[in-house]
Amino acid sequence: MGLLTPICQAAYDNDFNQVQLLLEEDSNYLNIQDSFGGDTPLICACRQGHNRIVSYLLKWNADVNIRNKKDRTCLHYAVRKRFSFLDYLLIIILMPVLLIGYLIMVSKTKQNENLIKMLLRAGTDVNATDYVISRMPWRRCVFFKI
Template sequence: MGILYSEPICQAAYNNDFNEVQLLLQEDSNYLNIQDSFGGDTPLICACKQGHNRIVSYLLKRNADINLKNKKQRTCLHYAVKKRFNFLDYLLIIILMPVLLIGYLLMVSKSKQNENLIKMLLKADVDVNATDYDGETPLDIARRLKFTNIECMLKKAS
């Protein structure tokens, strides 16, 4: 099921409902940086949590605030680095287990998706040194998860 948000635009961004995000912003541009009352997530954070590149790109073009933090003191970049496989990705890998190459290609594809998301955020001048409540930066997360390409990207940007 996923997360339920109190703000419709946050839910739409999380669910990858591009048309709804667009419609809500046309109705009221103040929704762009609205923070959900539960966790403080913005539409940009919600889209980054799920790796929805099209919505992230759209929100960045509308000048969404990339450095807003949620109640865990995390920015969208924290979530872009942390973005992992969802259940369906794992299910596909399990179903295709006999064909390990396909599973490997799927993982490489997901890694590239994360890298593209991070490139967009870096281009928009996201604060790469932002720390969360645990004092962890996006670079720390990339190191911990052993995402070497993302780690290199973040090092270059800092």
């Protein structure tokens, strides 16, 4: 990820106690952007799908519309489906037992939906486009209200 601020690194690593400690020490850390990619703690938590940290940052009124250097907001990272190599491996191995593979996918999707709902309730800009899509008008990204 590059050189991250301590709170961004804690949010990325899902270190809830460290995020909490740093915000209680100095609330200016809430919307700080790291110098490498311009990510905020909220963007870092959304990149990894850490719902507990996202919820905590939103309670502190973290700005959901701050863009990083790729011109992306936290919502861009929240809408991505995140399946790890292990998730894919389990789905393939357990394919004969479709129910287990299906439950893994539903669980991950539900987790992502909850994250997106939190960001929408917090007032994130649903019309935001990142620099890649904005340069390719034929690939517009549309977000739907949940």
